[in-house]
Each structure stands twice: as C-alpha cells, then as structure tokens.
Amino acid sequence: MNTKPYSTRVRFSQRTRRRLAIGLYLSLLSFVLTWLALGGEVARPLTWVFMGLYAVLGLTLVYATGLLDGMPSRYLDERQQALRDRAHRLAFIPINYFVLGTLLSLNLANHWFQEPVFIALVSALGLVIFTLPAVIIAWLEPDPVEESALPSHEVAP
Amino acid sequence: MAQDRLKLYNRLPVLRAERGLSRQELADAVGVNYQTIGYLERGDYNPSLELAFKLAEYFGLPIEAIFSTRPLKPLSETLIANKQEVAL
Numbered sequence: 001m002n003t004k005p006y007s008t009r010v011r012f013s014q015r016t017r018r019r020l021a022i023g024l025y026l027s028l029l030s031f032v033l034t035w036l037a038l039g040g041e042v043a044r045p046l047t048w049v050f051m052g053l054y055a056v057l058g059l060t061l062v063y064a065t066g067l068l069d070g071m072p073s074r075y076l077d078e079r080q081q082a083l084r085d086r087a088h089r090l091a092f093i094p095i096n097y098f099v100l101g102t103l104l105s106l107n108l109a110n111h112w113f114q115e116p117v118f119i120a121l122v123s124a125l126g127l128v129i130f131t132l133p134a135v136i137i138a139w140l141e142p143d144p145v146e147e148s149a150l151p152s153h154e155v156a157p
Numbered sequence: 158m159a160q161d162r163l164k165l166y167n168r169l170p171v172l173r174a175e176r177g178l179s180r181q182e183l184a185d186a187v188g189v190n191y192q193t194i195g196y197l198e199r200g201d202y203n204p205s206l207e208l209a210f211k212l213a214e215y216f217g218l219p220i221e222a223i224f225s226t227r228p229l230k231p232l233s234e235t236l237i238a239n240k241q242e243v244a245l
C-alpha cells in the first residue's frame with residue numbers, strides 16, 4: 001500500500017486559489033438568483049451554464065488544493081491532516097445552519113411540520129448537530145490521568 | 158483566519174543546503190509532503206514533536222539546534238561561543 005504523502009503535479013498560488021473560490025460561489029449565487037428570478041423553463045438554459053461553470057471551477061479548486069479534502073489520512077502528512085480537519089471543522093457549522101434553514105424554509109412553503117415524520121427527523125437533526133462533536137470527543141478521549149497514578153520517575157521533584 | 162501560535166525559528170534551510178538536499182529529498186526522508194518542508198522553513202507551520210524528532214534524528218543534531226523560540230544565530234557562531242564557554 002502506498003502511504004507516501006500525495007502531491008498534485010501543478011501548484012496554485014494562494015491568490016489563484018482564492019480567486020477560484022470566489023468564482024465558484026459567484027457561479028452558485030448566479031445559479032440560485034437566475035432560478036429565483038426567472039424560474040422554470042425560461043431559466044433552465046442559463047442555470048445549466050452556471051452549473052457547468054460551478055462544476056469546472058469546483059473540480060479545478062479540488063485539484064488546486066491537492067485533493068486534500070477527500071484524501072484518506074494515510075496519504076496525508078500531519079500538516080495536511082490538520083488542514084483538512086480544520087477545513088471540515090470550519091465548514092461544519094455553516095452547513096448545519098444552511099441545512100436547518102433550508103428545511104425550515106421548505107416547511108414554511110409546504111407546511112411539512114404537520115407530518116410526524118418530518119417533525120421527528122428535523123428535530124433529531126437539530127439536536128444531533130449540537131451534540132455530535134461532543135459525543136465524538138467523549139468517545140475518543142482516553143481516561144484522564146490522575147496525579148497520584150503517575151509512576152514516581154515521571155513526577156517532577 | 159490567523160491562529161495565535163508560537164513563532165518557531167529554525168535552521169532547516171541552512172542544514173538542507175549544507176547537505177545539498179532538495180526539499181523533496183528531505184520530505185521523503187522524514188515522510189512528509191515537500192510543501193510541508195517549505196512551510197516549516199518559512200515559519201508558516203510548526204512541526205509536531207514527532208516530526209521535530211525525525212528531523213533532529215535525520216540531521217544528527219539535538220532538536221534545540223534546529224528549532225528555537227528565539228531567532229537563531231549562525232551555527233558556526235553558536236559553536237564558537239560554546240567552545241569559549243567550555244574553555245573558561
């Protein structure tokens with residue numbers, strides 16, 4: 001098994017990567033606004049253009065970041081793993097609010113909150129979002145070390 | 158987003174140059190991406206204790222000869238100062 005840290009052949013400067021990221025979300029915003037403003041059949045050709053642009057920019061950005069985001073830990077060194085985990089941590093909260101906001105907006109439009117399944121699932125999602133990181137930490141963190149439990153040679157005089 | 162962290166100075170570029178090593182060769186020797194070596198040299202990344210030990214072992218030097226929380230003097234200057242201290 002190859003466990004050597006992975007590198008893409010071409011490296012992108014931070015400035016280029018940031019421009020790609022801005023372009024990516026501008027194309028997404030254009031897609032959403034076009035859909036909202038025109039809607040249906042009229043908007044479809046334009047939205048395909050923006051979706052295509054989003055796909056191209058997205059794939060370029062994934063390559064530009066060295067495919068770090070989806071790479072298994074065994075292919076990444078300590079810095080790359082820390083960067084990947086930090087990115088996931090920073091993305092976690094906005095995505096949560098986006099998903100919850102989307103579901104609540106859909107409820108306002110469709111009155112799904114009258115359906116028991118919807119109430120149960122959205123409530124569970126809302127509750128899990130706020131506790132899952134703590135649950136993972138609780139699961140992974142080893143037992144605390146008591147001062148008295150230290151062997152004598154490990155205690156500073 | 159900037160994180161508050163200790164500024165760590167290092168002699169990696171000098172040690173690498175002295176041995177005629179490329180970043181890729183040093184990266185392969187200690188099992189990291191070559192960009193990580195570049196970020197270490199530029200002070201953009203502080204190594205884990207494990208990586209610091211690997212680098213120290215590779216160069217055959219104590220960790221404090223490679224990394225320091227204070228700006229490092231040239232190695233030759235430090236050696237002379239140490240010799241003078243021993244002579245006194």
